[in-house]
Amino acid sequence: MNKNINNKVLVCLSGGVDSTAAALLLKKQGYNVVTATFRIFDKIQEGCNSKIVGCCSYDSILTAKEIANKLNVEHYILDYRQHFEDTVIKNFVVEYSSGRTPNPCVLCNYEIKWYKVLEYANAIGCNYIATGHYARVYSKNHRYVLASGLDEKKDQSYFLWMLSQTMLQKTLFPLGCMLKSDVKLLVKANGLDSIVNKYESQEICFIPNNDYRSFISKYLKNYQIENKKGYFITQNGEVLGEHKGIAFYTIGQRKKLNIATGKRMYVKKIDFITGNIILSEYENLKTKKFSVKNINFISQKNFHKNDVFIAKVRYKTAPVKVKISEVDDNEAIIEPIEDVYAVTPGQSIVFYNDEKEVVAGGIIDIVYD
Numbered sequence: 001m002n003k004n005i006n007n008k009v010l011v012c013l014s015g016g017v018d019s020t021a022a023a024l025l026l027k028k029q030g031y032n033v034v035t036a037t038f039r040i041f042d043k044i045q046e047g048c049n050s051k052i053v054g055c056c057s058y059d060s061i062l063t064a065k066e067i068a069n070k071l072n073v074e075h076y077i078l079d080y081r082q083h084f085e086d087t088v089i090k091n092f093v094v095e096y097s098s099g100r101t102p103n104p105c106v107l108c109n110y111e112i113k114w115y116k117v118l119e120y121a122n123a124i125g126c127n128y129i130a131t132g133h134y135a136r137v138y139s140k141n142h143r144y145v146l147a148s149g150l151d152e153k154k155d156q157s158y159f160l161w162m163l164s165q166t167m168l169q170k171t172l173f174p175l176g177c178m179l180k181s182d183v184k185l186l187v188k189a190n191g192l193d194s195i196v197n198k199y200e201s202q203e204i205c206f207i208p209n210n211d212y213r214s215f216i217s218k219y220l221k222n223y224q225i226e227n228k229k230g231y232f233i234t235q236n237g238e239v240l241g242e243h244k245g246i247a248f249y250t251i252g253q254r255k256k257l258n259i260a261t262g263k264r265m266y267v268k269k270i271d272f273i274t275g276n277i278i279l280s281e282y283e284n285l286k287t288k289k290f291s292v293k294n295i296n297f298i299s300q301k302n303f304h305k306n307d308v309f310i311a312k313v314r315y316k317t318a319p320v321k322v323k324i325s326e327v328d329d330n331e332a333i334i335e336p337i338e339d340v341y342a343v344t345p346g347q348s349i350v351f352y353n354d355e356k357e358v359v360a361g362g363i364i365d366i367v368y369d
Contacts (some may be wrong), residue, residue: 007127008032009172010120012113014073015063018132018175021183024190025174026130032127034074037064040084040112041206056209067192069154076124080116081119087111089206093219096212096247097227099270100346103159103315104204108363110162128172135160136176137168140357144168145299148356151179158315161350161361162296213248220247230275232259235268235284235355243277251367252285252342266342269367274333287336287343287367295362299353303327309351309359313343320350330362343367 011023019299027033037060061077070074088108095102113131121129122185135157144165156218164282175183184196203210220227227245234240240259243249248256253267259279268280289364295303307324311334326333334349343364350361 005257007032008125009128009130010124010126011035011066011130012117012132013037013064014132014312015060015067015195016132016198016200017184017187018134019131020067020192020195021069021178021187022130022132022172023067023073024186025124026172027071027073033071034076034124034229035064035068035071036076036078036117036120037061038078038080038112038117040080040108041089042081050269058340058344061193067195070192076120078117078120080112083116084206088133089219090223093216093223093225093247095346096216097220097225098346099228099249099272101245101250101344102346103348104206105159106162107346109159112364114163114167114171118167121170130172130174132175133160133173134175134178134180135173137171140299143299143301146358147176148352148358149173149175154180157358158312158348158350158361161298161348161358163298164296165298168298204327216247228272228275230271230277231278232257233276235278235280240279242324246272246277249277251344269369282341287340289325289333289335289368290343290364291331291333291366291368292349292362293365295332295360297330297360299357299359303332303360308337311349311354313336313340313349313364314347322351331361331365 009026009031011026013019013023014037023033023035031156051304065075088111089106091107092102092104117129118342133156134151134154136147136149138145146157146160146163146168148157188196207215209342229245230243232240232243249267249270251267257265259265263281264281265279266285267277268285303324304366305324309322310319311322312319320336320338323335323337324332325335345364345367347364348361349364349366351359353359
């Protein structure tokens with residue numbers, strides 16, 4: 001999509017290589033670049049020199065400010081910690097306590113990196129915002145389309161399905177047509193070697209040591225939410241023992257069940273009503289039908305019965321071919337055409353067409369036996 005290069009753009013600058021490359025590219029293209037780093041959550045690294053670390057921490061803010069100074073662009077620090085807790089963290093805890101498994105990165109992108117940042121960008125006269133996501137956005141058939149990034153290994157379009165047409169209209173993805181290796185070379189060539197090999201966390205940014213059970217336990221108390229107890233049972237109704245609360249488990253989980261049956265057992269279903277968790281062998285996790293709610297349409301306005309798409313039911317799960325068997329406004333019933341296992345309520349499903357454009361996304365709701 002052609003842009004007026006004199007327009008002002010707010011780049012979300014995390015202090016990492018991707019957002020730095022985004023700012024570099026836009027500045028080279030002639031945009032009036034300003035940058036912002038936001039604080040969303042402080043986590044404590046325990047030890048002799050305890051300090052606040054993690055995503056959008058003091059260290060990353062200082063690094064971002066140094067990068068902005070080297071690029072000779074304005075830099076703002078935005079404190080969104082309360083909004084992040086009220087939206088992303090609370091949703092995370094409520095969903096787990098309901099026996100569902102949310103994807104906090106999807107909600108964070110919508111609530112923080114677009115809703116709140118766009119609000120600020122508009123206030124300071126920016127026409128666009130930009131991030132270091134590996135995705136593409138362009139206009140087609142009178143709609144703004146979100147598409148996969150060129151680098152398939154780094155593609156992040158899955159996490160962006162909640163973005164509205166208005167949000168996409170004001171979005172730039174400078175890295176959408178680049179490979180990660182070329183992004184690193186670009187940053188290095190501009191004298192920013194120190195961040196090229198900076199560690200990039202693949203875990204949930206606000207969970208210390210990736211221990212989500214301890215995190216949830218704390219916030220369940222804060223929100224006065226019950227972690228419903230019950231029993232591990234087989235599909236035949238055999239009771240195998242008590243579990244520690246449904247908030248600590250997810251569909252497809254095998255580890256940390258502490259159940260000895262002589263077989264590899266996996267979580268097949270979490271029953272919020274009874275508090276029981278049904279275990280089965282892996283072959284019984286195959287999903288035949290499930291529902292999707294809260295669908296956000298992007299490249300087209302709706303689904304039609306018997307439409308076929310490629311879909312991802314988890315970010316790290318290989319895409320599979322699926323059919324729309326029933327549809328009603330922003331809800332649908334999905335039937336996998338290819339084998340898919342452990343489809344999980346609360347997770348995001350993203351539908352793609354043959355051109356790797358995001359047709360729509362939604363939240364997996366009910367998995368049918």
